[in-house]
Amino acid sequence: MGLSRIVYASREKEHFGLLEIQGLLKEARSFNGKSGITGVLLYDQGLFFQVLEGESEAITLLYQKIAKDPRHEQVTTVIQEPIESRYFGNWSMAFVSSYGEGIGKVSGLKSFFDAGHNLLQLSPVQANLLIQEIAGGQWTVL
Ligand SMILES: Cc1cc2nc3c(=O)[nH]c(=O)nc-3n(C[C@H](O)[C@H](O)[C@H](O)COP(=O)(O)O)c2cc1C
Structure with missing residues (x-):
């Protein structure tokens, strides 16, 4: 089996404060670490954007579980x-919050967000711009 990635966006159903995010990351990092899964989770104003990397079968199974998680909705696949x-x-699951960083500042995406669009509407090309920006290390990763 080869390496694959799944990139999706979703909307929180219940509010995720710092405590809920920390709980989620603890759970995710423990499972992902054991399963050879890496990636990043971005949280911005009630929306999630996540990259899952690993063996195709492992991330497909995880994504099926995540997609059914009642804590979020509108789970939208952007890249697979x-x-x-x-x-x-x-990173078994890096976390970036756009507080202070501002996804709206990503070059190539500024006009998209300025026009009122959000993470749920990203095209694959736009998602890749965001991923490159985060992976480029300019953001605070927790
Ligand atoms: C936005 C979001 C991202 C998540 N990311 C992961 C993840 O990367 N790894 C993981 O194991 N669980 C993740 N979860 C949690 C899973 O949806 C699920 O609760 C967890 O895998 C435990 O499932 P189980 O109780 O069926 O074993 C995430 C949940 C949400 C809402």
Whole structure:
């Protein structure tokens, strides 16, 4: 089986404060670490954007579980494809919150967000711009 990634966006159903995010990350990192899954979770104003990287079968199964999680809705797949190498190989699940960083500042995406669009409406090309920006290390990763 080869390496793949799944990139999706979703909307919280109940509010995720710092405590809920920390709980989620603890759960995710424990499972992902045991399953060879890496990636990043971005939270911005009630919306999630997540990259899952790993063996195709492992991330497909995880994504099925995540998609059914009652804590969020409008789970929207943006990219699902084989990859040569990981962007977030050092992270069982990196976390970036756009407080202070501002997804609206990502070059190439500013006009998109300024026009009132959100993470749920990203095209694959736009999602890749965001992923490259995060992986580029300019943001605070927790
Ligand atoms: C936005 C979001 C992202 C999540 N990311 C992960 C993840 O990367 N890894 C993980 O194991 N669980 C993640 N979860 C939690 C899963 O949906 C699920 O609760 C967890 O896998 C436990 O499932 P189980 O009780 O069926 O074993 C995430 C949940 C949400 C809402």
